[in-house]
Amino acid sequence: xxxxxxxxxxxxxxxxxxxxxxxxxxxxxxxxxxxxxxxxxxxxxxxxxxxxxxxxxxxxxxxxxxxxxxxxxxxxxxxxxxxxxxxxxxxxxxxxxxxxxxxxxxxxxxxxxxxxxxxxxxxxxxxxxxxxxxxxxxxxxxxxxxxxxxxxxxxxxxxxxxxxxxxxxxxxxxxxxxxxxxxxxxxxxxxxxxxxxxxxxxxxxxxxxxxxxxxxxxxxxxxxxxxxxxxxxxxxxxxxxxxxxxxxxxxxxxxxxxxxxxxxxxxxxxxxxxxxxxxxxxxxxxxxxxxxxxxxxxxxxxxxxxxxxxxxxxxxxxxxxxxxxxxxxxxxxxxxxxxxxxxxxxxxxxxxxxxxxxxxxxxxxxxxxxxxxxxxxxxxxxxxxxxxxxxxxxxxxxxxxxxxxxxxxxxxxxxxxxxxxxxxxxxxxxxxxxxxxxxxxxxxxxxxxxxxxxxxxxxxxxxxxxxxxxxxxxxxxxxxxxxxxxxxxxxxxxxxxxxxxxxxxxxxxxxxxxxxxxxxxxxxxxxxxxxxxxxx
DNA sequence: TGTATGACTTGATACGACTCGG
DNA sequence: CCGAGTCGTATCAAGTCATACA
Numbered sequence: 001x002x003x004x005x006x007x008x009x010x011x012x013x014x015x016x017x018x019x020x021x022x023x024x025x026x027x028x029x030x031x032x033x034x035x036x037x038x039x040x041x042x043x044x045x046x047x048x049x050x051x052x053x054x055x056x057x058x059x060x061x062x063x064x065x066x067x068x069x070x071x072x073x074x075x076x077x078x079x080x081x082x083x084x085x086x087x088x089x090x091x092x093x094x095x096x097x098x099x100x101x102x103x104x105x106x107x108x109x110x111x112x113x114x115x116x117x118x119x120x121x122x123x124x125x126x127x128x129x130x131x132x133x134x135x136x137x138x139x140x141x142x143x144x145x146x147x148x149x150x151x152x153x154x155x156x157x158x159x160x161x162x163x164x165x166x167x168x169x170x171x172x173x174x175x176x177x178x179x180x181x182x183x184x185x186x187x188x189x190x191x192x193x194x195x196x197x198x199x200x201x202x203x204x205x206x207x208x209x210x211x212x213x214x215x216x217x218x219x220x221x222x223x224x225x226x227x228x229x230x231x232x233x234x235x236x237x238x239x240x241x242x243x244x245x246x247x248x249x250x251x252x253x254x255x256x257x258x259x260x261x262x263x264x265x266x267x268x269x270x271x272x273x274x275x276x277x278x279x280x281x282x283x284x285x286x287x288x289x290x291x292x293x294x295x296x297x298x299x300x301x302x303x304x305x306x307x308x309x310x311x312x313x314x315x316x317x318x319x320x321x322x323x324x325x326x327x328x329x330x331x332x333x334x335x336x337x338x339x340x341x342x343x344x345x346x347x348x349x350x351x352x353x354x355x356x357x358x359x360x361x362x363x364x365x366x367x368x369x370x371x372x373x374x375x376x377x378x379x380x381x382x383x384x385x386x387x388x389x390x391x392x393x394x395x396x397x398x399x400x401x402x403x404x405x406x407x408x409x410x411x412x413x414x415x416x417x418x419x420x421x422x423x424x425x426x427x428x429x430x431x432x433x434x435x436x437x438x439x440x441x442x443x444x445x446x447x448x449x450x451x452x453x454x455x456x457x458x459x460x461x462x463x464x465x466x467x468x469x470x471x472x473x474x475x476x477x478x479x480x481x482x483x484x485x486x487x488x489x490x491x492x493x494x495x496x497x498x499x500x501x502x503x504x505x506x507x508x509x510x511x512x513x514x515x516x517x518x519x520x521x522x523x524x525x526x527x528x529x530x531x532x533x534x535x536x
Numbered sequence: 537t538g539t540a541t542g543a544c545t546t547g548a549t550a551c552g553a554c555t556c557g558g
Numbered sequence: 559c560c561g562a563g564t565c566g567t568a569t570c571a572a573g574t575c576a577t578a579c580a
Contacts, residue, residue: 140568142568142569144569144570147570150570151572152571204570209571274574275573275575276573277574285572289573318572318573358575361574361576372574372575374575488566516566517566519566
């Protein structure tokens with residue numbers, strides 16, 4: 001807890017572009033303890049028969065057993081991927097025995113792991129690193145034990161992520177401060193690259209992506225970049241009009257690729273779309289961003305409910321979160337979209353076949369230093385928040401925090417940040433509300449019929465109680481609806497903390513009521529600046 | 537010029553700690 | 559005291575984007 005507070009934001013920039021540090025010292029990542037074999041009493045059964053596995057195959061089996069409650073173990077792709085990778089760890093003779101995963105009984109193992117509590121102690125010596133002599137927290141210093149890939153919609157779900165050994169790890173540090181590898185091991189590589197901020201890296205076996213040990217969000221290296229991000233997003237205000245003007249011109253261009261560029265930029269600038277890079281076929285879930293929209297993802301409504309032209313978007317966005325919105329657009333955008341849709345009868349064709357993220361970025365780079373498509377998303381989010389905070393607070397001064405959340409919610413909605421887990425509660429709650437409503441009308445009828453009877457008072461009370469109950473349930477339902485939105489992502493990654501701080505100071509709201517401890521750590525630079533007059 | 541890779545950046549969720557009505 | 563719900567952080571998957579590569 002007693003950490004030195006390094007106000008790096010008050011220092012003059014020390015490094016030229018591309019250099020991040022002079023001295024970098026750390027102890028390398030912490031490795032998980034080795035696998036402990038099952039006691040003799042715990043067995044795996046195949047087709048009712050006891051099977052003895054070698055240590056590696058048993059370990060991989062344990063990964064599946066631990067997940068037995070998880071719905072993914074009923075998912076066909078997950079099971080298939082797991083089974084393939086699992087069999088690869090078995091000896092040839094044993095492998096022969098395993099013809100189908102259905103025949104494997106993991107229940108005894110699963111029960112064993114449920115009983116067994118894992119209480120691994122956090123090792124203090126690995127949690128920190130020294131940056132130019134200052135002690136800083138590391139974000140992720142534990143290397144995960146082997147596991148099964150759990151991407152929700154990923155074709156790789158169920159595949160084995162193999163054990164990571166020191167020999168797989170590259171260390172990045174100062175020249176004379178190489179951490180000691182675990183006994184009996186060596187580092188895969190050691191490098192001294194001050195152009196990057198990571199401390200260690202390794203490649204996960206599935207799906208073969210590089211992983212990094214990175215500084216904590218509150219560290220200088222991360223905070224500095226966050227700050228810079230908001231400064232870039234902020235400077236977009238000086239160029240936005242001009243960019244919009246150019247897009248307008250492009251809508252009328254003879255050149256189809258320019259028309260497409262103009263429309264794509266309009267969508268990104270107006271609805272905060274992600275750029276939509278190409279995804280590798282068969283390696284990732286089939287999701288889209290702006291450039292990767294397909295014809296089938298947009299429906300055009302010429303005269304929707306007597307209103308102006310509207311576009312209906314319906315596609316899977318990042319992390320397979322559905323994007324479903326109906327929005328008004330300008331006439332010329334509408335006409336262009338109409339034309340771009342023409343060639344793809346079956347709807348599988350790319351909507352914007354003449355633009356891609358590279359083209360877009362080359363163009364944007366020429367308009368403003370540091371401008372990329374995601375800058376628009378940040379910019380719009382910040383503007384929205386600032387505006388919302390201004391609007392809302394006049395009316396809701398009584399409850400400042402909830403009016404803050406209201407503004408935050410608008411940003412989350414803009415960014416389509418959702419949570420998906422609460423469905424079950426939602427429908428259960430709806431059932432409850434239905435039931436409660438029925439009971440209430442029944443009670444009311446009874447009351448009418450009873451008119452002057454002796455038990456009128458009692459019935460009246462019943463009605464009152466039911467009404468109260470229903471009101472509470474309705475309120476809860478509204479809260480549940482709000483929970484479909486995820487406010488955290490926008491708060492952490494999109495809203496300039498200085499906007500929030502200025503609001504806190506103005507309305508005398510303690511920062512602690514808005515940001516949690518970890519968030520205050522991440523935004524320490526903005527909190528310390530303490531600028532009431534900040535304008536984005 | 538397009539594709540692959542590396543280095544961040546953004547995203548939802550898992551999970552343990554805490555809280556609260558019963 | 560207890561189980562359900564909530565909160566906060568850690569975790570790890572899935573994006574963006576610059577650069578290396580062919």
